[in-house]
Amino acid sequence: MLTEIYFDNSATTRVCPEAARKAMEMMTQNYGNPSSMHALGFRAEQELRAAREAVSSFLGAQPEEIYFTSGGTESNNIAIEGAAEARKKRGKRIVTTAIEHHSVLKTAKHLEQKGFEIVYLKPDKWGKIGPEQVRNAITPDTILVSMMRVNNEVGSILPVKAAADAIEEKKAPALLHIDAVQAFGKLPLHAHRLRADLISVSGHKIHAPKGVGALYVRKGVHIVPLTYGGGQEKDMRPGTESMPLIAALGTAVNALPDLNKEMAAMKELNMFLRKGLSEIEGVVINSPDDALPYILNFSAGGVRAETMLHFLSEHGIYVSSGSACSKGHESHVLKAMGLPRERVASALRLSFCRYNTIDEAKIFLSVFREGMKTIVRRPL
Amino acid sequence: MKEILLVKLGEIVLKGLNRRTFEDVLLKNIRRRICSLGSFDIKERQSTVYITPKDGADLGDAEKRISKIFGIATYSRACETEKNISAICSATYEYLHKELSAVKTFKVECKRSDKKFPLKSPQICTEVGSFLQKKFPSLKVDVHNPEYTVRVEVRDFAAYVHGNSKRGAGGIPVGTGGKAAILISGGIDSPVAAWMMARRGVELTAIHFASPPYTSERAEQKAADLLRRVGEYAGHMAMFTVPFAKVQEEILSKCPEDLFTVIMRRFMMRAAEKIAQHEGCSALITGESLGQVASQTLPAIVCTDDAAGMPVFRPLIGMDKVDIISIARRIDTYDLSILPYEDCCTVFTPRHPRTHPVLKFVRQAEETLDVDGLIENCVSGAKITKIEPSR
Numbered sequence: 001m002l003t004e005i006y007f008d009n010s011a012t013t014r015v016c017p018e019a020a021r022k023a024m025e026m027m028t029q030n031y032g033n034p035s036s037m038h039a040l041g042f043r044a045e046q047e048l049r050a051a052r053e054a055v056s057s058f059l060g061a062q063p064e065e066i067y068f069t070s071g072g073t074e075s076n077n078i079a080i081e082g083a084a085e086a087r088k089k090r091g092k093r094i095v096t097t098a099i100e101h102h103s104v105l106k107t108a109k110h111l112e113q114k115g116f117e118i119v120y121l122k123p124d125k126w127g128k129i130g131p132e133q134v135r136n137a138i139t140p141d142t143i144l145v146s147m148m149r150v151n152n153e154v155g156s157i158l159p160v161k162a163a164a165d166a167i168e169e170k171k172a173p174a175l176l177h178i179d180a181v182q183a184f185g186k187l188p189l190h191a192h193r194l195r196a197d198l199i200s201v202s203g204h205k206i207h208a209p210k211g212v213g214a215l216y217v218r219k220g221v222h223i224v225p226l227t228y229g230g231g232q233e234k235d236m237r238p239g240t241e242s243m244p245l246i247a248a249l250g251t252a253v254n255a256l257p258d259l260n261k262e263m264a265a266m267k268e269l270n271m272f273l274r275k276g277l278s279e280i281e282g283v284v285i286n287s288p289d290d291a292l293p294y295i296l297n298f299s300a301g302g303v304r305a306e307t308m309l310h311f312l313s314e315h316g317i318y319v320s321s322g323s324a325c326s327k328g329h330e331s332h333v334l335k336a337m338g339l340p341r342e343r344v345a346s347a348l349r350l351s352f353c354r355y356n357t358i359d360e361a362k363i364f365l366s367v368f369r370e371g372m373k374t375i376v377r378r379p380l
Numbered sequence: 381m382k383e384i385l386l387v388k389l390g391e392i393v394l395k396g397l398n399r400r401t402f403e404d405v406l407l408k409n410i411r412r413r414i415c416s417l418g419s420f421d422i423k424e425r426q427s428t429v430y431i432t433p434k435d436g437a438d439l440g441d442a443e444k445r446i447s448k449i450f451g452i453a454t455y456s457r458a459c460e461t462e463k464n465i466s467a468i469c470s471a472t473y474e475y476l477h478k479e480l481s482a483v484k485t486f487k488v489e490c491k492r493s494d495k496k497f498p499l500k501s502p503q504i505c506t507e508v509g510s511f512l513q514k515k516f517p518s519l520k521v522d523v524h525n526p527e528y529t530v531r532v533e534v535r536d537f538a539a540y541v542h543g544n545s546k547r548g549a550g551g552i553p554v555g556t557g558g559k560a561a562i563l564i565s566g567g568i569d570s571p572v573a574a575w576m577m578a579r580r581g582v583e584l585t586a587i588h589f590a591s592p593p594y595t596s597e598r599a600e601q602k603a604a605d606l607l608r609r610v611g612e613y614a615g616h617m618a619m620f621t622v623p624f625a626k627v628q629e630e631i632l633s634k635c636p637e638d639l640f641t642v643i644m645r646r647f648m649m650r651a652a653e654k655i656a657q658h659e660g661c662s663a664l665i666t667g668e669s670l671g672q673v674a675s676q677t678l679p680a681i682v683c684t685d686d687a688a689g690m691p692v693f694r695p696l697i698g699m700d701k702v703d704i705i706s707i708a709r710r711i712d713t714y715d716l717s718i719l720p721y722e723d724c725c726t727v728f729t730p731r732h733p734r735t736h737p738v739l740k741f742v743r744q745a746e747e748t749l750d751v752d753g754l755i756e757n758c759v760s761g762a763k764i765t766k767i768e769p770s771r
Contacts, residue, residue, distance in 0.1 A: 042597045060441070062771065192440055 005317040005360045009205070010152055010182060010295055010351030016207035018255045019248035023209055026244040034241055035232065044243050051250025055214050058253050059199060060190035062219060067236045068246050071213035072181040073103035075200030076146075078215055078237065079177045080107045082223030083144045083198065084116055090173045091141035097121040097129055097158065098336040099151050104179055105332075108146070126288035127154040127337050131162030138166040142174040149183035153333040153349060154287045155295030157187075164195035175221060181205060181213075185256050186263070186294055197221045203245065207353070208252035212245035262354055266293040269352055269361055276365040280372060286334065286347060296350045297334075299343040300368075302377045308348060311371045317364055320349045345380040381474055382460040383439055386533075386540060387429040387446060390453035390550055406451040406553040409615065413449055413769070417441045425536055426493055432460075448612045450579050451556075452548030458533075458540040465499060469511040471541045472530055479543055480512065480530075485522035488512070492534040504532055550579065554615050557581025560663040560693065561656035563648060564588050564603050564619075566723040569667030569696055571606045571713040572704050576695040577665050578614035585618055585659045586767065587652045589724040591625040599721040604765060609713045611769035620655050623761040624648075624724050627754050634748045638734040641675045642742055646687035650751070651758040653689050658759075663691040669704065670697050674733035683742050 006014065015023075026047065032040030034048045052063045059066070069075045084094060096108055098120040108118045119137050121129050129147075138145060145163045150156070160178055167174045177198040180189050185206035191199060199216035203209060217223060217236065229238025256262075270293035277283045282301020300308050305321035312319055334344045350364075387410070392402040407424055410431070414420055418437025423430050431446070433439050439457060446455050459475035461467045472488075473480075480486060488509045490501040499507065508530065509521055533540045560582050562574040574584055588603040600621055607619055627647050635643055652664050668676045675684070685692055696704055708714035 037596060037598075039597065042601075045598075057771070190438070193438065 003316045003363060005356075005364055007350040007352060007356065007360075007364065008318045008320045009353040009356075010349065011320050012204045012210060013207045013353050014355065015209050015248070016252055016255050019208050019252040022251040023244040023248040026247045030243075034243065035230075047243060047247045047250075048241055051246045054250040054253040055201070056216075058185070058189065058256070059201075059216050060192060061216055064234075065191070065216055065219055067215045067217060067233045068241060068249075069213045069215055069237050070211055070242075071204070072101070072179070072200050072202035074237070075202070075213050075215040076101065076103040076177075076179055077107050078226055079198040079200055079217075079223065080104060080144065080146055081111065081226055083175045083177060084111050085224040086222050087143035087173060087175065088116075091143040093117045093119065093139060093142045094144045094146065095119045095121065095134070095137045095142055095163075095174075096146045097123065097148070099123050099127060099129075099153070099156075099333045100146065100148055101152060101179060101181070104146055104148070123156070123333075123337050125337050125339065127151050127156040127286070127291075127333060128288055129156075129158050131159040134159055134162040135166040135169075138163065138170055138172055138174065140170045140172050142167070142170070142172045144175050144177060146177040146179065148179040148181075149187065149189070150180075150292045150295070151333060152182045152295070153331055154297040154337070155182075155291030155293075156288050157290065157292060160194055160196070168195075175223075182292070182295070185253070186259070186292060188259060191216055191218065198223070203249040203252060206252050206256065208249040209245050212242060212249045214249070257354055263293065265354070266352055269293070269356060269358060270296055272358055273350065273361050273365070276361070277368075280369060282372065284343060286337075286339065286343070294352050296352075297347060298350075299339075299346045300348055300372065301346060302342065302380065303346055303372065303375050304378060304380060305346050305348055307375055308346070308368075308371055311375060312364075312367060315367045317367055320351070321347065342380045381471070382432070383475075384433075384458055384460050384540070385431040385439055385443055385446060385455060386458045386542065387431060387455045387548070388453050388545070389427045389429070390451055390548065390552070392451055392552055393427045402451070402553055402556050405555045406449070409449055409451070409553055409555065410446065412615065413445045414442045417445070428535070430537070445612075446548070447546065448549055449553075450549050450551035450581065450613060451553035453550065454545040455548050456531075456542045456545040458542035460538045460540055463494070463497060463534060463539045465504065465507050468504070468532055468534075468539050468541065469508055471539075472508055472512060472532070473515050475541055476530060476543055477515075479528055480516055480519060483527035484518070485520050485526050486512070486528045486530060487521055487523045487526040488530045488532065490532040490534070494534050494536060497534045504534070508532060549613060552579075552581040554578050554581060554613075555583050557583070558663075559583040559585065559659070559661045560665050561585045561587050561652055561659065561661045562665040563652055563667075564607060565667075565725050566599055566602045566606065566717065566721065567667065567725070568708050568714060568717040569669060569672075569704055571610050571667075571711070571717065572707045573665055573667040573693075573695050574607075574610045575613055575707070575711050575713075577693060578610070582665075583617075584610075584614050584665075585620070585656065585661055587620045587622060587655055589622050589624040589648060589651075591628055591724045591727055592623070594625055594628070594727040595722050595724055599723045602716060602719055602721055603723075604767060605770075606713050606716050607767045608770040609711065609716065611767055613711065616769060617767050618659070619765045619767050620762045621765065622651055622655070622758045624651075624758065626757060628724070628728055630749055630754060632728055635745045637730045638732055639737060639742055639745050640728060640730045641733045642680050642683050642737045643746060644728075645675050645680075645684040646742070646746070647751075647754065647758075649684060649688040649692070650755050654755060654759045655762060656690065661690075663693055664688060665693045665695070667696055668694045669699055669701070672701065674735045677735045679736045679738070680734075683737050683739050686739055686743075
């Protein structure tokens with residue numbers, strides 16, 4: 001039997017059995033529309049409430065501060081465009097970083113065309129953004145700061161606290177949006193402690209199905225919705241609620257193991273692979289030392305990332321080159337980090353979850369070593 | 381820098397020999413409300429409760445909950461420091477520099493309850509004030525109208541430095557004022573009435589009348605949600621959902637239409653009283669406000685009261701709707717209250733209810749009904765739901 005080693009959990013994850021069962025139940029038995037007046041509708045509404053409770057409780061928020069969306073991309077779109085639209089009279093300046101996800105960067109580009117001034121903070125060679133950089137970029141006329149909690153490609157942790165401090169200090173009318181898609185379910189995300197106004201999270205990175213996510217909007221913060229409809233999600237994101245997905249998201253959140261314990265296991269796995277990889281000639285680690293241990297990015301000296309990816313894939317090992325969202329395109333994150341072309345072209349990302357084991361890491365290392373020996377290098 | 385929450389007790393400090401009882405209940409309530417947020421060290425001395433977070437528990441979350449516990453006059457986040465003047469001075473700078481750099485004028489106030497401390501209060505104020513002025517050369521002292529007040533307290537365990545205190549929820553601790561049953565429909569008034577009685581120390585049990593199929597599960601859910609909000613102040617409680625459709629159908633078919641509401645209210649009182657007695661409550665609470673609707677005129681209330689065998693408290697009786705609404709907003713029940721579900725009070729409302737019912741005729745009208753049987757039906761069919769405070 002071919003082994004299956006899935007080291008691409010930042011692209012997406014396997015749905016956990018509890019969430020899959022819940023989705024099935026919501027499709028076949030508890031299939032009512034939560035807006036229906038009858039008992040079946042009421043039962044669906046109870047599930048909607050339970051899911052909202054689960055997500056809000058993870059974020060240390062109130063249930064009414066959570067809006068379900070179709071995922072991280074939509075949450076980011078609503079947060080950024082909605083905030084810009086709501087605050088456009090108070091200023092035009094938006095601060096973000098060059099290593100954001102495309103759902104942030106392209107929304108920012110779109111706003112640029114509408115007349116907003118966007119500042120893209122550049123990372124250092126480890127994909128890190130300095131607190132001073134953030135502080136200096138935020139001016140008293142900044143209306144929005146959008147920053148990821150954890151970078152999806154290299155796992156660097158961004159200084160969102162510095163952003164919150166600077167907004168307070170400069171008395172900027174800015175909302176703070178945190179794209180927490182890669183941090184959700186992995187790092188503690190306490191909305192008030194982060195002093196965030198908006199937080200985007202996604203389901204399919206934490207063993208819920210694809211197609212569902214949520215946006216936290218702090219009570220009292222007004223942003224303009226992008227779509228119009230029948231009043232669901234308090235008109236922030238109308239459309240009949242996707243109950244199978246939403247209920248599964250709630251279930252997946254409740255099924256999250258103890259964060260500290262899981263973090264310890266991930267650190268161990270990450271350290272093991274870091275050590276193993278750095279012993280192989282030509283391998284350079286791209287993730288910073290203090291990255292989120294769930295993500296490990298490295299360059300396979302001289303071997304084209306795609307070739308190695310397919311080689312590993314033939315052996316039942318699934319990893320990613322750059323980020324999966326940008327299929328085959330060269331990584332904008334690694335480029336922004338200023339890495340030389342060869343390192344960008346040979347960069348692979350491993351990303352882990354609670355189902356991964358040290359034994360899998362051992363197999364990965366031996367297959368990878370074989371690949372490094374046998375794959376013919378072509379100029380990059 | 382060690383940050384703690386200083387909680388000052390409210391009017392219970394005026395209690396005499398049984399003050400200890402009040403304090404014990406308050407401490408129990410505090411523990412119960414914040415234990416789920418992590419681990420805290422809670423102790424009381426000199427009318428002040430000291431709440432110290434342990435193992436990374438979040439003080440901000442605790443503060444939010446403390447703001448909703450009755451029996452607390454004021455609370456403030458403070459920095460704990462050693463009892464010597466230079467430590468106090470540097471603590472004021474470290475802990476409050478952000479606030480101080482945002483203002484132009486300030487003053488220092490000091491309370492020295494530890495009389496062994498060598499400096500007297502005015503001396504401490506002077507020391508701290510001149511220290512801060514050196515640190516912030518643009519800052520001026522204004523003892524009459526300062527933009528910011530730095531407070532120093534030299535107490536038994538340590539010295540504490542903080543800015544302005546926040547007002548607590550007031551009242552007296554829930555559980556020191558006996559137990560009463562609130563009749564909750566789902567409107568704006570009853571949660572406010574419940575909150576007001578809880579503020580006077582009353583522990584609550586809730587009674588909700590449901591009339592399926594005329595009312596939906598959502599109406600019941602709404603009542604439970606409202607109670608969860610009230611529970612943030614009043615603590616956990618039991619909600620009894622009483623099946624009421626049968627009673628309403630009987631009244632509708634056998635009694636004059638214009639007396640429907642007042643007779644229905646009498647049945648509610650009777651059923652509520654039975655449950656209240658069983659639950660150890662000594663009074664009923666309603667959200668009635670004089671003259672608000674036909675059933676809340678003075679003659680109507682006389683008729684309603686006649687059916688109740690225990691005192692009925694109506695804390696809103698003399699309040700205007702706008703005042704009630706402003707409390708509902710403050711305790712965050714208003715938005716829920718206005719959700720449009722039909723409740724047991726609004727179904728079957730007669731077109732022209734009698735605003736001046738006469739007790740004699742009301743009693744006569746009831747003679748056609750099997751009062752005891754109907755009430756028995758209500759009480760035995762009641763369903764209990766546990767209400768935990770919302771977060």
